[in-house]
Amino acid sequence: MPDMENKDVMSEETTEKSKSAYSLLGKKDVKCSWLIWLFNNQANYNYERMMGIGFLHSMVPVARKLYKDDVDKQREMLQRHTGFFNCEPCVGSAVAGLTVAMEEQKAAGEEIDGEAITSVKTGLMGPLSGIGDSVIQGVIVPLLLAFAIDMASKGSFVVPIIFSLVMVAVVFGISYPLFMLGYKQGSNAILNILENGIINKIIAGANIMGCMVLGALVANYVSMNCGISIPQGEGDPFSIQAQLFDVIVPSLLPLLLTLGSYKLMKKGWSSIKVLILIVVIGIIGGLTGILA
Amino acid sequence: MNVFQAILLGILYYLGNSSIIAGPVGYYTVYRPLVGGFLAGVVLGDPVTGTMVGATINLMYIGFISAGGALPGDMCLAGILGAALSISGGMDTEAALALAVPIGLIGTLLWFGRLTLDSIFAHMADKMVEEGKSDKIWIPSVLLPQLMLFIMTAVPCFLAAYFGTTAIQGAIDALGGTVLGILIIIGGMMPALGIGLTLLYIFKGDARVFFFLGFLITVYSGLSMIAVGFLSLCAAIVYTQLKNAKGGEANA
Structure with a gap:
């Protein structure tokens, strides 16, 4: 969970987001930002800032649209996003979407402190990574891999093809909706997800499934x-x-x-x-x- | 293996690491030995062997999870080269698995090199932001790091695939059975590391006992992974239902 300070900042700043979606940015700009994030979050992956440059890159179309004629403001916005960022990329797209929304509101004249945007960004990446890593890398991938390896070890090469298609569906099925959720609903929606009972139940259930499957993996595959x-x-x-x-x-x-x-x-x-x-x-x- | 096939294998290894197939998509597909081995098999005209060897090598890396930029072992290189050496060198699956162990370790060096050197381009991006050249940020974000990645990955993989088969075959014959045996022992222990890594994320609270339950069910009954998968789904549902029922009573 993000700490209380971040939570206060977020609830003050972005409550009315859902009403003003697409006021300055077109759907095309938002999609463009998502695509850059999806493809390039780790194109420049480095120890210093991890996915920071990928995040910066995904903000470029947004800055260029919001501050078309004002190079100084463009620079000011982009400088905010040159820092460290590291998150599980599929679930982390919610943070990118949310940041796009906050930048749009700021450009529209709402009083949002630049630092607030940064603190929301960094406050959410930890808890969202926790969810993404445990559900996607901890449960979905090992489970599907275990099934696929069982079936493929005799050489049926349809299996890797099906596995790949399923993984593409998983990545797109998580990344796009979450980016749009972050963009359209704002930070409250993401906080609700983190605190929502149903999601927490799903995560608790996923952990149980994951643990049981990992136990079986130990018995089957570690020798x-x-x-x-x-x-x-x-x-x-x-x-x-x-x-x-x-x-x-x-x-x-x-x-x-x-x-x-x-x-x-x-x-x-x-x-x-x-x-x-x-x-x-x-x-x-x-x-x-x-x-x- | 002809030069053209070896080049394709080099490109395949680059693709597994690159952002050309959307970052997370490539990481969950081509990067996995199951898929990489199959594709290497397609390149070399034997997808069946490629898939078999790839699947076996993937076992070693089954629970591997990349978090915080640490990745112990390069499963992509291990999968592609393991499958390629097995197909063109006529190696059996067990020897290919043994070879995949050192190959995966060497591949980790590339990962460290890449994450270290990419910082240079990060500073270049800072400069472009400062100078207001936002339209050029794609150069330090994608073009240059990906070019570097291409050289770092495709070239060594090409060389290893093209020249490696005979060299590695010779090395194995010279080293004899003990080394192969040790590599196989290490390969058998490797999945424990990946599973341990994943446990860091999900081995928490009430879920912990289910790890042992899954282990014991499999050990004593020999049920398949798919069967255990469905059982675990039922266990998760029953557990959450019971927990909710209890919570409901407490509130009433």
Whole structure:
């Protein structure tokens, strides 16, 4: 959730948006801004400002239309958008749409502080990323991928085609309506989404689905086997994997590995560091025969 | 593999990373080894093998999620080159999977390079805004970074595809079975990282127990992913209904 300060700013500034949609901008300008955002949000992706330049770019048609004859005001508006921006791009299009609306109101003479626009923008990117990342990357994509990989591993190449079409539909189906929602309904609509009971229920449900599917993914697709077997006199050697782990909980090691990776990243380890650790474990385990 | 096919593979790798197919669309399609492997297969005339190898490599990256600009492992390069080496080098799926591990690690370097160097163009954009040249912002926003990206991605992928098959085949023969075995062990552990990353976003509150439920159901029953998917939908619905019913009583 955005903090209280941002919320106050937003509710003061943009309550009447829905009445004045398209007063200065045509539908074409708004669509143009959306298309630039959709295509180019990561065209220039950099550590310094992440999607900031993509965001700036999506504001260019808006600035050029709002301040057609005033280069100074155009500059003032665009300078506001040269900063840092990073958001899950599909859900984040709501922020771009909302910013277009606020800039339009400002140009129409409403008293909107430039800083208010920036603070709305930066206040929303965190919570919206949270929703976008957990629902799209956390649930929809792994679920569809798991289905698709199951079907495609025998070589039916219709599957990747269908998967791609579904993903195109998902991206467009989220990006465009949310951009327009942000533009037409203003920040209150987005705040309502963040606080709305139904949306929160959907997210809670999605998290449950996601967790359950991830658990199944661990069981199906992570593999880690102990190669140690203890010789026991005359009988067959006692295999720790086959006669201990597989009897109690098959896939115990994959489960521990996954939870361990999660815990380390939660503690602040970067994913690259965990990756290196996995490579090291793999090399040591492979050389010594502890892992097989 | 002829030069033309290798060039196409280079372009394919660029497309997976580029903004030419809308950014998020490309990231969810060509960037995935499932799709990239299939397309590499189309280029090399064997979409069936391409899809099979791509799907297997994609397993390693199944839960991978890019958040905050960090991406451990380049699944796109791993998918395209893995499929290409398997088709033109006659490698079996398991060896291709093993190779995809180091390829994906090397690809990560390109990602770091790109995000670092793109800052230069960001400053160029600042200057254009200052000078009031808003009509030219597309140059530092799209043209230059994408040109750079094209050179950074298409060229190495082309070279690796064109010259790599024999070189990598030779390297594998020289290194022998141990290295391959270790790579396969690492490849098997890799999905744990991606799943752990995704858990960071959704392993919260009441949902946590369902992770173990999904794990146990699959381990003991061997149900397919699709079956677990539908079960999880039912679990989510039942859970929210029960929770609401409780909330309703409390309010009444």
